[in-house]
Structures are given as structure tokens and as C-alpha cells.
Amino acid sequence: MKRVRSTFNNSPLRCLTLAACLFAAPGLALAQDPEAQTQQILEGIQNGERVQIQLPDPEEQLPLDELRKFTEVFSRIKAAYVEEVSDRKLLESAIKGMLSDLDPHSTYLAPKDYEQLEESTSGEFGGLGIEVGMENGFIKVIAPIDDTPAQKAGVLAGDLIIKLGDKPVKGMSLEEAVKLMRGKPGTVITLTIMRDGEVGPIEIDVTRDVIKVTSIKSRMIENGYGYVRITQFQAETGSQFRQALIGLEEEYGSDLDGLVIDVRNNPGGVLQAAVETSDALLDEGLIVYTEGRIQSSRLRFSAKAGDIMEGTPIVVLINGGSASASEILAGALQDHGRAVIMGTQSFGKGSVQTVIPLDETHAIKMTTARYFTPDGRSIQATGIKPDIVVRPAELTELDGRPFFTEADLSGHLEGGNEGDSRDKQDQDTESQASAAERDYQLNSALNLLKGMNILNRKEQDKNQ
Known part of the structure; x- marks a missing residue:
């Protein structure tokens, strides 16, 4: 052979x-x-x-057919598009497409976008003052930021922006829409929006301005009851929150009887700031944990010993504009039974974005993890459900005094201090009616705190 x-x-x-x-x-x-x-x-x-x-596992191999399609499309654009397009622009567009198609929060950050992101987390930037996202190809307002042009002009959480000036937003990327909304301070842009309850589109003129966000606002809403408004979670929010609580107690001259924390229309911000704020009110236990595919995205944050309010009753106000870091705070306090959550269901952004620099001027912002409350609840697309649902309302107080009283009887016996008592009662009634008209949800929170305080005092007296 x-x-x-x-x-x-x-x-x-x-x-x-x-x-x-x-x-x-x-x-x-x-x-x-x-x-x-x-x-x-x-x-x-x-x-x-x-x-x-x-x-090799075929699933783990490069998809050669798809790569051939990519190079074919690239070549055809280069050869036949109506205008000449540079390779750099085509490749950047491909990168943007890869990220934007993943979820509404992942994006490519060109130099200007990268700079604007750093400005927004530091607390000063230019524009209208709204946090936005994408929904069905339109721009949805997650929340207007307090004391900004958008809020003053009447833009509301949940509004759907369909036109920016004379340009329809359908087909725009989120980055393109944001660029149009930003501009020189003092210039005006017309937002055409669709709003629940309205028959047709509404046009709102907003004057651009330099946005300086004050993260924490605090005041006494009534003797013994404090109020802290968190507009956005920035790098210094945790320390500012502690300072605000100390300032309220110094103003009152004693420990507070109750505290309202308002995170309505708070679009979120820095994760660490929400952790620090929660830590200030918890004595121990898990605050939040994150789960992702890579090891660095699996994090756990726990409270250190020491509740700065020492158990003072707390009500947290939330609504559909409360997102991300706001939901971390509300979820942690709710799971630990540290606060009563009141208002309406929150937005439901339970994902974590990581900014990954590519070089000194470019980066990608990519969703790398989901976060979970201490009890293991994922907030993604479900939100925080309040313990007590209170919808926004405006009340008109009716005259609640009896039609006929002892004081109206001829020859009635004087009480000795009825004049002062009547004057004080009328003043208190007017004050409460005014508060209810301004903010029904806040007034409901205040009434709940008063009720909790009364019950606590009765329980203490009973045990003495």
C-alpha cells in the first residue's frame, strides 16, 4: 500500500x-x-x-455575522451618504447607540457632557433646572428642582415634553434634548408639554439661568416641629443635613418633638450622600446594598452607631418625582421602622450608574448595578409605596364653630380669660387653614407627628 x-x-x-x-x-x-x-x-x-x-461555547464567541453587518453599514454610509461623514463621527455614533439602547440612564459622555455632569453633582450649572428621562421617544420630567426657572414657570413632575422651541423631540436622544434646553442665561425657550388631566398641549416659556442648587433647606413649621427639605443629593448633602438638624434644635432650644423630611420631587443624585443622610438617623443596621455582575458593583452600606435625633418621630414625604437616592433614604427608614413614609408612590429608579472615564475628556455613564433596601426590596420600576397615601389637595376650611354658644347667651357668666382664649383660638385656626391651603401633604404630616407625640407622652405618663 x-x-x-x-x-x-x-x-x-x-x-x-x-x-x-x-x-x-x-x-x-x-x-x-x-x-x-x-x-x-x-x-x-x-x-x-x-x-x-x-x-468553545458558540454563545461566548464574537458574532461574526453581526460584525460583518456593522462593517457593511459603515462602508455604505462612508460611500453613499448624502454628505461626507468622518470615521470619528461614525464610531462615536456607534458608541452612543450601544449605550443608549441598553437603558434610559446609560450614555456616552463627550467632553461637554462630561463637564456638565460634574457641574450638576457639584451644585451649580446652567439650564432650566429639571431632571429628565426618556419615555416612548419623548422627554419626561422626573422632577423640577426647587427655586429654578422650570419650577417657577410651572413645570411639574410627570410632564411629557414633546417640543423644545419649534423642534419636536421625537427621535432625539436624551443628550441632544438636554443640549437644546441648556443655553445662555437670560434666553427663553418654549416647552410644549402634555400633562395628565389636560385636553391638549401646553406651552410654557422658561428663561434659562445659572442653576445654583441649595441641597438642604430647613425651618420650624410649628413650635417643636422641624422641617428639612432635601432638593437633591449632592456631595455635601449628608454633612449639611446633620448641620440643619443641629440648627433646628438650637433654634427650638430643646430636642424636637417631631421632624418632617421632604424629598418630594427630589430626582436623586449621589449614592453616598443618601447613605450618609440615612446614617444620621439610624443607630445600626444595613442601609442599602447593590448587586451587579462585576465584583466592584456589589456593595453594602451599614449605619454607624448614633441616631442624631435620638428616636424623635419622623415623617418622610415622597411623591412620583422622588427618585434614586431619595428612594434609598425612604426605603432604609421604612424598613427599619424609623419613619412613617407619607405621600404617593415614588418614581422607581432602582439602578446605579457608574461614570467610567475613557480619557481626560471622555467617559461613559453606564448602569452597573441595582440597589436593594435593607429588607431586600428592589425599587426598580416599582418605587417606594408610602405607609400612608396622601394625595396633593387644596382644602378650603369651613367655619367649624358652633352656630350658638354659651358666650352668646344674654347675661352669661364671664370666664375671666375668654377674650384672650378666643383670640388665640382664631389665630391658631387661621394659621392651620393657611398651612393646609399651601401644602396639604405637609399639614397631614404635621398632624400625624402631633398625634404620635401625644400617644408617646401618654405612654410615658402611664409607665411612671
């Missing part, structure tokens, strides 16, 4: 190709190194053993 000479020439790659047709006996483990694996296969063949090669 004529012997045919092999043309493989002992090439390792060719040997692997030949050996791929054979099968292995059970128990034969092949080395991971390609050269060592090749030698092991050859030895197995020489010894008459059946050798099995573990082929």
Missing part, C-alpha cells in the same frame, strides 16, 4: 483540527495551554486513546 505523506507538517493548529474529529475516554483532562493541549492530544493518539477536545 502506498503511504500518503501528511501535509499538516506537525503544525499545532493543524493537529488540533485533525484531533477535533476524535473522542476522548472518560477521565482524560486536557491542559488549558494550547501548546500543552496539542502535545497531550498527540500522545493520546499515539497510545490509541480516544481524545475529546472541548470546543
Whole structure:
């Protein structure tokens, strides 16, 4: 028989190709190194053993057909698009498409976008003062920021922006829409919006301005009851929150009887700031944890010992504009039973974005994890459900005094201090009516705190 000479020439790659047709006996483990694996296969063949090669998982291989499509589209655009397009622009557009198609919060940050992101987290930036996202191809207002042009002009959480000036937003990316909304301070842009309850579109003129966000606002709403408004979670919010609580107690001259924390229309911000704010009110336990595919996205944040309010009753106000870091705070206090959550269901942004620099001027903002409350609840797309649902309302107080009283009887016996009492009662009634008209949810929170305080005092008296 004529012997045919092999043309493989002992090439390792060719040997692997030949050996791929054979099968292995059970128990034969092949080395991971390609050269060592090749030698092991050859030895197995020489010894008459059946050798099995573990082929790569097709699911883990590069999708060659899709890559061919990409290069084909790239070539056709370069050759036939109506205007000449640079390779750089096409590649940047491809990167933007990869990220924007993942979820509404992942995006490519060109130099100007990167700079604007850093400005917004530091507390001063230009524009209208609204946090926005994408919904069905339109721009949705997550929340207007307090004391900004958008809020003063009447933009509300949940508004759907369909036109910016004379340009429809359908088909725009979120980055393109944000660029149009930003501009020189003093210039006016007309927002055309759709709003629940309105028959047709509404046009709102907003004057651009430099946005300086004050993260924390605090005041006494009534003797013994403090109010802290958190407009946005910035780098210094945690320390500012502690300072605000200390300032309220110094103003009152004693420990507070109750506290309202208002995070309505707070679009979120820095994760660490929400953790620090929660930590100020918790004595121990888990605050929030995150879960993602990479190890660095799996984090756990726990409270250090020491509740700055020492158990003072707290009500947290939330609504559909409360998102992200606001929901972390509300969820942590709710799970630990540290506060009563009041208002309406929150926005439901339970994902964490990481800014990954590519170089000194470019970065990507990418969703890398979901966050969970201490009890393991994911807020993503579900939000925080309040313990007590209180919807926004405006009340008109009716005259609640009796039609006919003892004081109206002819010759009634004087009480000695009825004049002062009546005057004080009328003043208190007017004050409460005014508060209810301004903010029904806040007034409901105040009444709840008063009720909790009364019950606590009765319980203390009972135990003495």
C-alpha cells in the first residue's frame, strides 16, 4: 500500500483540527495551554486513546455575522451618504447607540457632557433646572428642582415634553434634548408639554439661568416641629443635613418633638450622600446594598452607631418625582421602622450608574448595578409605596364653630380669660387653614407627628 505523506507538517493548529474529529475516554483532562493541549492530544493518539477536545461555547464567541453587518453599514454610509461623514463621527455614533439602547440612564459622555455632569453633582450649572428621562421617544420630567426657572414657570413632575422651541423631540436622544434646553442665561425657550388631566398641549416659556442648587433647606413649621427639605443629593448633602438638624434644635432650644423630611420631587443624585443622610438617623443596621455582575458593583452600606435625633418621630414625604437616592433614604427608614413614609408612590429608579472615564475628556455613564433596601426590596420600576397615601389637595376650611354658644347667651357668666382664649383660638385656626391651603401633604404630616407625640407622652405618663 502506498503511504500518503501528511501535509499538516506537525503544525499545532493543524493537529488540533485533525484531533477535533476524535473522542476522548472518560477521565482524560486536557491542559488549558494550547501548546500543552496539542502535545497531550498527540500522545493520546499515539497510545490509541480516544481524545475529546472541548470546543468553545458558540454563545461566548464574537458574532461574526453581526460584525460583518456593522462593517457593511459603515462602508455604505462612508460611500453613499448624502454628505461626507468622518470615521470619528461614525464610531462615536456607534458608541452612543450601544449605550443608549441598553437603558434610559446609560450614555456616552463627550467632553461637554462630561463637564456638565460634574457641574450638576457639584451644585451649580446652567439650564432650566429639571431632571429628565426618556419615555416612548419623548422627554419626561422626573422632577423640577426647587427655586429654578422650570419650577417657577410651572413645570411639574410627570410632564411629557414633546417640543423644545419649534423642534419636536421625537427621535432625539436624551443628550441632544438636554443640549437644546441648556443655553445662555437670560434666553427663553418654549416647552410644549402634555400633562395628565389636560385636553391638549401646553406651552410654557422658561428663561434659562445659572442653576445654583441649595441641597438642604430647613425651618420650624410649628413650635417643636422641624422641617428639612432635601432638593437633591449632592456631595455635601449628608454633612449639611446633620448641620440643619443641629440648627433646628438650637433654634427650638430643646430636642424636637417631631421632624418632617421632604424629598418630594427630589430626582436623586449621589449614592453616598443618601447613605450618609440615612446614617444620621439610624443607630445600626444595613442601609442599602447593590448587586451587579462585576465584583466592584456589589456593595453594602451599614449605619454607624448614633441616631442624631435620638428616636424623635419622623415623617418622610415622597411623591412620583422622588427618585434614586431619595428612594434609598425612604426605603432604609421604612424598613427599619424609623419613619412613617407619607405621600404617593415614588418614581422607581432602582439602578446605579457608574461614570467610567475613557480619557481626560471622555467617559461613559453606564448602569452597573441595582440597589436593594435593607429588607431586600428592589425599587426598580416599582418605587417606594408610602405607609400612608396622601394625595396633593387644596382644602378650603369651613367655619367649624358652633352656630350658638354659651358666650352668646344674654347675661352669661364671664370666664375671666375668654377674650384672650378666643383670640388665640382664631389665630391658631387661621394659621392651620393657611398651612393646609399651601401644602396639604405637609399639614397631614404635621398632624400625624402631633398625634404620635401625644400617644408617646401618654405612654410615658402611664409607665411612671
